Amino acid sequence: MSRPAPTSRPRLARGCRISEQEGQESMLLMPEGAMRLNPPGLKILRRCDGQHTFAEIVSALQEDFSASSPERIAEDTALFLERLRERRAVDYE
Amino acid sequence: MTGPLALIAELTHRCPLHCVYCSNPLQMKQRAAELTTAQWGEVFRQAGALGVLQVDFTGGEPLARGDLVELAAAARQAGLYLNLITSGIGLNEDRLRALVAAGVDHIQLSFQDVNEATADQIAGARAHAYKLELARRIRQHNLAFTMNVVVHRQNLERLPQVIALAEELKADKLEIANVQYYGWALENRAALLPSERQLERSLATVKTAQERLKGRMRIDFVVPDYYGKYPKPCMGGWGRKLMLINPAGDALPCHAAGVIPGMRFENVAVWPLRRIWEESEAFQRFRGEEWMPEPCRGCERRGQDFGGCRCQALLLAGDAAATDPACSLAPQHAVVAGVVAQANSGPAAVSGMAAQPPARANWVYRSNVR
Numbered sequence: 357m358s359r360p361a362p363t364s365r366p367r368l369a370r371g372c373r374i375s376e377q378e379g380q381e382s383m384l385l386m387p388e389g390a391m392r393l394n395p396p397g398l399k400i401l402r403r404c405d406g407q408h409t410f411a412e413i414v415s416a417l418q419e420d421f422s423a424s425s426p427e428r429i430a431e432d433t434a435l436f437l438e439r440l441r442e443r444r445a446v447d448y449e
Numbered sequence: 450m451t452g453p454l455a456l457i458a459e460l461t462h463r464c465p466l467h468c469v470y471c472s473n474p475l476q477m478k479q480r481a482a483e484l485t486t487a488q489w490g491e492v493f494r495q496a497g498a499l500g501v502l503q504v505d506f507t508g509g510e511p512l513a514r515g516d517l518v519e520l521a522a523a524a525r526q527a528g529l530y531l532n533l534i535t536s537g538i539g540l541n542e543d544r545l546r547a548l549v550a551a552g553v554d555h556i557q558l559s560f561q562d563v564n565e566a567t568a569d570q571i572a573g574a575r576a577h578a579y580k581l582e583l584a585r586r587i588r589q590h591n592l593a594f595t596m597n598v599v600v601h602r603q604n605l606e607r608l609p610q611v612i613a614l615a616e617e618l619k620a621d622k623l624e625i626a627n628v629q630y631y632g633w634a635l636e637n638r639a640a641l642l643p644s645e646r647q648l649e650r651s652l653a654t655v656k657t658a659q660e661r662l663k664g665r666m667r668i669d670f671v672v673p674d675y676y677g678k679y680p681k682p683c684m685g686g687w688g689r690k691l692m693l694i695n696p697a698g699d700a701l702p703c704h705a706a707g708v709i710p711g712m713r714f715e716n717v718a719v720w721p722l723r724r725i726w727e728e729s730e731a732f733q734r735f736r737g738e739e740w741m742p743e744p745c746r747g748c749e750r751r752g753q754d755f756g757g758c759r760c761q762a763l764l765l766a767g768d769a770a771a772t773d774p775a776c777s778l779a780p781q782h783a784v785v786a787g788v789v790a791q792a793n794s795g796p797a798a799v800s801g802m803a804a805q806p807p808a809r810a811n812w813v814y815r816s817n818v819r
Contacts, residue, residue: 370592383502387557387593443667444621
């Protein structure tokens with residue numbers, strides 16, 4: 357599996373957006389598809405704006421999951437992003 | 450009860466093309482019967498409230514509606530993700546810009562071939578060159594772009610070139626869809642159904658390209674169900690995920706459901722969407738498993754492919770409640786097996802080459818006058 361470098365800046369691919377509607381689950385909407393987002397997923401994707409680096413995204417998650425090791429969080433985040441990249445929902449260098 | 454996930458909005462049956470495999474019904478709705486801008490807006494509002502996530506603007510050709518930009522804005526206002534499924538004919542730069550500004554999230558542009566002469570012959574119109582130019586313009590805008598190509602006996606040989614074109618046009622996704630045999634396509638089946646050799650080669654070509662392009666371009670391949678061991682899970686199950694509204698406002702569980710005799714479709718001008726989904730006879734008719742005959746009823750795959758397609762059962766077995774004859778376990782599977790055997794007989798099939806296409810005059814072109 358290829359994975360984002362710490363300095364890469366992931367961004368949502370064209371035509372993909374987060375839907376956060378009052379009283380409804382947060383969703384990632386993409387061409388002819390949708391994915392429910394849990395709180396960590398939402399936190400990651402909100403930062404996939406081409407500004408935050410992968411390392412910054414991981415450290416933001418660290419605040420919420422201080423019990424997990426940084427390696428584990430980085431690993432899970434990379435896996436999450438890589439799956440979305442294969443679905444053409446996320447881009448990164 | 451959970452609502453539908455997506456709404457298929459057939460905004461109009463009008464279209465500048467005459468494709469020989471069009472999925473529209475043989476009896477099309479006329480312009481005078483079409484829903485108004487305000488009526489569609491109300492449909493989108495109700496859909497959003499019902500939990501629908503996506504809407505597909507399709508047709509016919511959605512661009513034939515003069516109010517398309519207003520309709521796009523209304524769909525987005527209702528919180529829907531908006532897919533525009535189009536031939537592209539009539540999408541000049543001003544209109545494209547206005548649609549993007551109104552909130553179109555994704556454009557799926559259809560191509561008939563990579564070869565201009567054969568593409569235009571299938572479409573019954575000179576369209577290919579315009580589509581190429583349009584695809585390059587779409588890519589300048591910030592939205593998702595899918596290239597859609599319907600494949601069949603006459604163009605499957607050029608699949609590698611189709612993939613190369615999608616790469617050149619920088620599509621996010623390439624959808625390669627084998628013809629499904631309803632409506633106009635059923636009329637032209639003998640000239641469209643690929644040989645087994647063609648199908649096997651295309652599967653290998655797609656698999657290699659999917660590996661090579663992973664992370665850059667997605668390739669979806671819709672296999673021809675006549676060659677499947679099991680039927681396709683049509684519409685993800687009847688009345689389970691999708692609702693189609695035709696140009697006149699009738700709500701259908703499937704594109705071709707109008708062919709089933711005795712079906713009564715409720716109209717969105719009369720019934721609210723929620724009531725249609727939950728209570729209408731048409732959506733209840735083949736929902737769940739109660740209606741299933743054997744072997745579906747006892748089949749472990751019944752929750753996966755839902756007995757296949759009801760419209761195909763009607764068209765090929767004469768009974769909408771029969772097991773889809775595309776299924777190898779169906780009592781009427783011989784109908785499909787016979788058609789497949791025909792497609793694989795003769796020297797052309799043995800060599801793996803496509804048979805000669807019919808002369809132009811022999812295609813049954815989609816038209817309002819039959």
